Amino acid sequence: MSIPETAKEIHLVDYPTGKPTPEIYEVVEAPVREPGDGEILMRVVFMSVDPYMRGRMNPHVKSYIPPFQKGEALDGGAVGQVIKSNSEKFATGDYVVGYNGGWREYYTGPTDGFNKVDPSLAPLSAYLGVLGMPGFTAWAGMSQILEPKEGDVLFVSGAAGAVGSMVGQLGKLKGCKVIGSAGSTEKCDWLTGELGFDVALNYKDYANSTELTKGLSQAAGKGGVNCYFENVGGMHLEAAINCIAFGGRIALCGMISNYNDTKPEPGPYNLTNLIGRGVKMQGFIVSNFMLLARDFYAEVGPMLAGGKIHFRETVYEGLEKAPEAFNGLFEGANTGKAVVRVAPDTA
Template identity: 55%
Template sequence: MSEQRSREIRLASRPVGLPNASHFELATVPVRAPGDGEIVVRNEWMSVDPYMRGMMIDQKSYARPFQVGEVMDGRAVGRVVASRSPQFAEGDYVFHMHGWRDYAVAPAEGFEKVDPALAPVEAFLGALGAPGLTAYVGLMRIAELKDGDAVFVSAAAGAVGSVACQLAKARGCYVVGSAGSDDKCSWLLDEAGIDAALNYRTCGDLTEAVGHAFPKGIDVNFENVGGPHLVAALNHMNTFGRIALCGMIAQYNDVTPSPGPSNLSLAIMRSLKLQGFVVRNHLDLKPQFMAEAGALIKAGKLKRRETVEEGLENAPRAFLKLFSGENFGKMLVHIA
């Protein structure tokens, strides 16, 4: 492999506020031959996700932050092109955490075989991957979803939110989602099959709009946005309601910390449960999720929507689109 070259995206500097293209750099390196127990993977698809914004900051978190001058990491799917491990053969498709590069060379233990017969391989970065599992964990374990619950999902047309909406509908729930465009709201109604969709950019007072959508109150809030969305949800939560705190994308680029919801005291008055979670702490649910999600996909009851940027060199642009709301469903980069 010594003659093969691989492009990779590195963190050039740490952003303050909203990142831009100058915080990334493209480099080219040789692809080394695999050692004993290692494989070489030609990446075909990679994921960009909001959580990566936190990894660009040098602060304690649930994972090691990206290092300035080093290649970034993230979820990817590719094909094995060389193997010195009995676990994988050339031609196998695998999922792994060595994205942001053309080729990945690493011990086989860090890779997981995926079945292209179940769904297109890029689905294992979205509906059948971590975003889908995140939706499942948040609803089933954190929010303890019950059949027939009234469910409010923010960022409902995103990678996680769109799956959360459809999983809840599959259990007979009344589901309302928020999104940032009429096109996204139409997809949520016509394809995802939810009961109501709110365009938070045009609906006026969000708390009032959420109240109209939930005349009997909210049992479960799957929170991806925070800020005014969390305030609105809190105002309309039923007694003993549950809030799964999955993301706070409205605050990820704040230079100074945002104040907490002014109505948080409602959590006490209404005996609410608010719990944050990180999907990596709940991987025991993956077999259960794959069985349920796979069955829904085969039955046509779990629809996928993806936004694709072509070329590794455009990965930073794809990442930045997450914060302007330009992604529709899962944001992916098609590398090859």
């Protein structure tokens, strides 16, 4: 395959205040660098947009991953084909997925965090979703923090998202009663239909945490919520803590409702419930559990092959749509995993 002299990448022009606006991005035509020793050149087919990227747009937050730099290309997960390899890890022509390489048409760089994928087992984009970081995130939160038991009541917010939809399905396979929240009738229908959730709550029907508490309490039944998988924050967390069972577990994966706040939101008013009810609330990011990636593939691969796990994707066409795809995460515009098709999927 020929290597172009230049290609497009999306730069961060300025850090956003509140919800990112189009002005903070710039599409730049930049030279395509030849790979150095141990490096690869990848033609990106799909790039991922994920909520954690909003955190990298805050320059002053102490977090597990450094902020994006102004005037440089953004970055993130991507799947594509190796065009040229100076690495023993991959051959030219291999399809690979990595935590880098997004927000651009071509990636040149090291192979850390890249793995070879098999396009005959699942569509390439699935390696950014159900078989990628979101799927692994769901699996890790369930298996390492919530540890749901048969008969437990599991509540997951952001249930129609890439992570949440996987959480709920894993819960059903464990024998849980699964309650999900999402932001539209269509999403709720998908949850209780194809995905087999027991109850779906459209959170837009609930004005505040008191109302949501009533709805969740009714859905959970007398024993309350044993496991809560948190993607949203705000009134969702407060309602879940109101309904949490004795000995309950809460996995904090994300709080997307807060990510665009220009001033910090107060935490829930009912944290003392965690004391009286002996509740564990644990935050995590998937890299905390990276050593378990093999276990994830071993468990989830066969589930997917066996048709026990379903997934949807919202596909945006063309690199220039990446900012729109990203904002879709905060606007509830996406169902399942949101990806951007950067080049035709030739696999």
